[in-house]
Amino acid sequence: MMIDKRLIGAVPDSRGHVARNVLYQWGGLLASAATTFAFARLLGGLLQGVATGADLAAACGVGLLAMAVRWLCTAMAGRESFLASRSVKKALRRRICDKLLRLGPSYAQQVSTSEVVQVSTSEVVQVTTEGVEQLETYFGAYLPQFFYSLLAPLTLFVLLFPISWKAAVALLLCVPLIPAAIAAVQTVAKKLLSRYWGQYTALGDTFLENLQGLTTLKIYGADGRKNEEMDREAEQFRRITMKVLSMQLNSITIMDLVAFGGAALGMILAVGELAAGNLSFAGCLAVILLSADFFIPMRQLGSFFHVAMNGMAASGKIFALLDLPEDPPRQGRLPEDDYTVCCRDLHFGYEPGRPVLQGVSLDIRPGALTAVVGESGCGKSTLAALLTGRCRGYGGEVRIGGVELGRLSAEELARTVTYVGFAGYLFSGTVAENLRMGCPEADDAALWRVLERTWMADFLRGEQGLETHLEPQGANFSGGQRQRLALARALLHDTPIYIFDEATSNIDVESENDIMAEIHALAGEKTVLLISHRLANVAAADCICVLEGGRVAGLGNHLSLLAEGGLYRALWAGQQQLERFAKGGAAQ
Numbered sequence: 001m002m003i004d005k006r007l008i009g010a011v012p013d014s015r016g017h018v019a020r021n022v023l024y025q026w027g028g029l030l031a032s033a034a035t036t037f038a039f040a041r042l043l044g045g046l047l048q049g050v051a052t053g054a055d056l057a058a059a060c061g062v063g064l065l066a067m068a069v070r071w072l073c074t075a076m077a078g079r080e081s082f083l084a085s086r087s088v089k090k091a092l093r094r095r096i097c098d099k100l101l102r103l104g105p106s107y108a109q110q111v112s113t114s115e116v117v118q119v120s121t122s123e124v125v126q127v128t129t130e131g132v133e134q135l136e137t138y139f140g141a142y143l144p145q146f147f148y149s150l151l152a153p154l155t156l157f158v159l160l161f162p163i164s165w166k167a168a169v170a171l172l173l174c175v176p177l178i179p180a181a182i183a184a185v186q187t188v189a190k191k192l193l194s195r196y197w198g199q200y201t202a203l204g205d206t207f208l209e210n211l212q213g214l215t216t217l218k219i220y221g222a223d224g225r226k227n228e229e230m231d232r233e234a235e236q237f238r239r240i241t242m243k244v245l246s247m248q249l250n251s252i253t254i255m256d257l258v259a260f261g262g263a264a265l266g267m268i269l270a271v272g273e274l275a276a277g278n279l280s281f282a283g284c285l286a287v288i289l290l291s292a293d294f295f296i297p298m299r300q301l302g303s304f305f306h307v308a309m310n311g312m313a314a315s316g317k318i319f320a321l322l323d324l325p326e327d328p329p330r331q332g333r334l335p336e337d338d339y340t341v342c343c344r345d346l347h348f349g350y351e352p353g354r355p356v357l358q359g360v361s362l363d364i365r366p367g368a369l370t371a372v373v374g375e376s377g378c379g380k381s382t383l384a385a386l387l388t389g390r391c392r393g394y395g396g397e398v399r400i401g402g403v404e405l406g407r408l409s410a411e412e413l414a415r416t417v418t419y420v421g422f423a424g425y426l427f428s429g430t431v432a433e434n435l436r437m438g439c440p441e442a443d444d445a446a447l448w449r450v451l452e453r454t455w456m457a458d459f460l461r462g463e464q465g466l467e468t469h470l471e472p473q474g475a476n477f478s479g480g481q482r483q484r485l486a487l488a489r490a491l492l493h494d495t496p497i498y499i500f501d502e503a504t505s506n507i508d509v510e511s512e513n514d515i516m517a518e519i520h521a522l523a524g525e526k527t528v529l530l531i532s533h534r535l536a537n538v539a540a541a542d543c544i545c546v547l548e549g550g551r552v553a554g555l556g557n558h559l560s561l562l563a564e565g566g567l568y569r570a571l572w573a574g575q576q577q578l579e580r581f582a583k584g585g586a587a588q
């Protein structure tokens with residue numbers, strides 16, 4: 001019961017700490033028993049008028065020594081408990097992090113689509129932080145207490161048996177009633193705690209999401225509604241928390257009744273023996289003083305039990321995450337000189353029965369600019385996600401330099417492909433720190449070179465140069481400046497393949513033109529895929545792939561596609577009209 005072999009096996013270091021913790025607690029128990037016997041003997045002697053000064057000195061000596069031993073044992077047990085907690089946190093967090101790294105860039109796809117676990121990405125954060133914290137009690141307090149609560153009554157039984165076997169047997173027989181009460185509660189507790197934990201993480205999810213989207217909620221005046229929804233969720237959580245607490249309190253009351261009832265039974269039996277003249281006063285006193293100790297460890301176990309159960313519920317999520325299937329090691333090596341990307345009959349869907357890409361065939365060649373266009377939702381970003389390894393599990397072929405993409409490890413892919421999305425993430429820190437994420441060994445001159453190429457150098461010279469401070473997500477920079485910096489970082493990364501996915505959407509025209517010019521220049525030396533909804537940006541591309549509903553609806557250059565008619569011409573005509581209209585509006 002409540003001894004999870006897998007959990008213990010997951011932190012092998014903890015076994016030694018738990019064993020030593022039990023040993024120290026046991027040492028403390030022996031010390032208290034020694035004090036009890038010494039003073040019971042002294043009091044017995046005093047009552048009979050046979051106690052001498054030497055008896056008093058001996059009892060005091062034993063008492064003082066036992067106190068010192070007990071203090072030492074308690075301190076050492078506390079230390080072992082701390083060490084066990086520390087090794088648990090370290091080992092489990094390391095295992096979770098390693099697992100996430102092994103899952104690679106497609107980790108988000110895997111955790112959200114797995115059928116066995118339904119762990120959202122923010123739940124992963126909760127499980128890794130608070131879930132592991134909860135397990136700290138399991139290893140630091142519950143496990144040692146579990147073994148100690150078995151050892152302590154047996155030890156006391158052995159000590160009291162020669163004094164009063166009746167009382168000793170009665171006390172020992174009553175002890176298992178406490179775990180029996182715990183087991184009865186456990187069936188209810190397990191379900192309740194799993195619901196409690198589910199609601200707790202769901203509330204955490206909602207809270208985080210609403211906090212992140214607070215600006216949007218304020219803009220649309222939807223914060224009040226969300227607030228009410230969160231209130232409802234919080235109320236549900238409060239209710240289940242109360243249920244858990246009352247279940248815990250009730251079970252504690254039951255355990256107390258068993259513990260005090262059992263101790264009282266032992267005491268009554270001892271007093272009966274004394275009255276019948278079968279037991280000395282000292283013996284009776286020893287039984288009375290030690291009878292509570294039979295139950296205290298088990299009773300203490302009962303209090304840790306609920307926290308440990310909480311940890312066990314969290315461990316379910318942790319193991320579900322650790323059990324996510326991993327791809328076999330990928331050992332494909334790319335040839336040094338061929339970075340052509342070939343897609344053949346590529347199929348992919350996020351959910352079964354809902355295909356997103358349906359037989360896409362496309363070559364993305366080095367030294368030329370290839371563009372993918374199409375209406376919103378046609379699958380452009382999905383294609384980019386597949387090429388960068390963020391989505392796995394496609395049908396058909398994707399080859400880079402003749403090597404199947406599925407054979408490439410996440411590291412190899414990261415060394416080969418750089419992805420620039422519509423909002424490259426900038427971290428709080430300096431410009432130099434952010435840029436060096438692309439190439440840690442780049443010197444200042446190299447940083448300035450890419451900043452020149454992305455037209456950021458002049459602006460930064462007016463600030464603090466490479467030491468200019470960035471707020472989280474680059475909040476103190478304009479959208480255009482953020483994208484230029486993201487592009488500069490991507491250029492520093494210097495990979496043979498680049499994918500730009502709407503890299504210039506939502507920024508000013510000047511920044512858009514500068515970034516587009518750089519992308520076109522880059523296409524002369526690298527393999528570049530440009531995804532853009534704005535056809536004016538791709539008109540000069542060497543090859544344009546038009547996607548429609550996940551299928552290739554046209555392939556060629558701007559002029560040939562216009563001549564062909566079809567979707568491309570319709571999109572082009574629509575956008576030209578809109579741009580003329582916008583210019584006309586601006587001129588008025």
Ligand SMILES: Nc1ncnc2c1ncn2[C@@H]1O[C@H](COP(=O)(O)OP(=O)(O)OP(=O)(O)O)[C@@H](O)[C@H]1O
Nearest residue numbers: 350351356374375376377378379380381382383533
């Ligand atoms: N993570 C996801 N889970 C489930 N479905 C998704 C996911 N991402 C995209 N889709 C679906 O896949 C389809 C293609 O989306 P995708 O983002 O590739 O389109 P897109 O052409 O890039 O659109 P846009 O131009 O608007 O960015 C859409 O129907 C979308 O709903």
